[in-house]
Amino acid sequence: MPMVEPEGSGDTEAFVEVDPTRRYGRYPELLGSGAVKRVYRAFDQEEGIEVAWNQVKLRNFSDNPAMLERLYSEVRLLRNLANKNIISLYHFWTDGERSTLNFITEVCSSGNLREYRKKHRHVSMKALKKWSKQILKGLNYMHTHDPCIIHRDLNCSNIFVNGNTGQVKIGDLGLAAVVGKNHSAHSILGTPEFMAPELYDEDYTELVDIYSFGMCVLEMVTTEIPYSECDNVARIYKKVSAGVRPEALNKIKDEEVKAFIERCLAQPRARPSAAQLLRDPFFDGTVDDDENDHIIS
Known part of the structure; x- marks a missing residue:
């Protein structure tokens, strides 16, 4: 050339x-x-x-x-x-x-979402919903892919941002699993703060990514890594297994946001898919218009 x-x-x-x-x-x-x-x-x-x-x-x-x-x-x-x-x-x-x-x-011009959010402390709820929706679109593509792909390590450090366009992309698929028609996997892998409880039981489906996504939304809103009150992995595991939510969740005053995160963290049988979450009322009317466009500081 x-x-x-x-x-x-x-x-x-x-x-x-x-x-x-x-x-x-x-x-x-x-x-x-x-x-x-x-x-x-x-x-x-x-x-x-x-x-x-x-x-x-x-x-x-x-x-x-x-x-x-x-x-x-x-x-x-x-x-x-x-x-x-x-x-x-x-x-x-x-x-x-x-x-x-x-x-x-x-390459994404603005690095990962964790650092980007720390750098920009004042972000509107509208922007956070736009980011969330894009992450869900990426997950929905993976989960409906043939064969189904489970990311297994979704967190804000491996979601990347083009800050000049507001585009968000999922990366770091090194721990992803390709699963068959039954959509189940059996290895314990991931980042403890973001791992669904059923991951520890070594029998799970792509819905573990939805749980991790919920923790990502929690971090986006609060700028705190979930379970930062725990000083070791064993304590995180104990809380996750017992269904004890991260303390950061109690800091969210917006009940709509809190309820949306709780839906993502529900037990597997009650946890919605990425496709269902994309149709969630949480996204109604707030992604494309300025209504309720309050600032999270």
């Missing part, structure tokens, strides 16, 4: 790595990192757009084949998904020389 080099390009930022097709170039700037992968700012030279270069050092997991399989599963999953509220995958490859798994995804 021919590239146009600017004249006198000595002061342009240099790539530290390019993909085998030479279409994508990685900059040294780190956008984020976790226990498994690092995410760098990168550039798609063909389309002229910024992208995210996700990189996993495979040698770190040479003695953990289960984790390696999970990583490759995320890539395979993303490759088969196409929804505007789920992060898009553009390209992936393994670099044998550097012993890395690399995949190029779209």
Whole structure:
């Protein structure tokens, strides 16, 4: 692919790595990192757009084949998904020389929802409902996909935002499960504060994502991570198993918002699906018009 080099390009930022097709170039700037992968700012030279270069050092997991399989599963999953509220995958490859798994995804300009919400303390209820509705649309796509996909680790740190458009996208599908016609899964995985009680019983369906979504809404409204009053995982587990709600829920004065979150946190048999929640009266008339557009501070 021919590239146009600017004249006198000595002061342009240099790539530290390019993909085998030479279409994508990685900059040294780190956008984020976790226990498994690092995410760098990168550039798609063909389309002229910024992208995210996700990189996993495979040698770190040479003695953990289960984790390696999970990583490759995320890539395979993303490759088969196409929804505007789920992060898009553009390209992936393994670099044998550097012993890395690399995949190029779209980049969201404003980072994750947790940091975005902390940065912007004054957000209207209308905006929060718009974000919530987009997350539900992404979940509904996954849950009605054939086969059904359960995210299993939905929380505000792996939901991403384009702040200039208000667009919200679900990412980090590394713990997602593809389930058959019975829609049930059996592994204990996820972020404790956001995990539904039935997850701990190792017998659950895609409705665990709805519970996690409810906790995301709680965090969006209060800017508090659920169960932050607990100082360890065991205490969170004890409260979740006993059906004790996070203290943050009591700080919500708006009864409509509180009731909506409670519907998401209900027992599995009473918990609505993403499709049902998209039709919930909670979203009536408030997403597209300014009525009841009060500010949450």
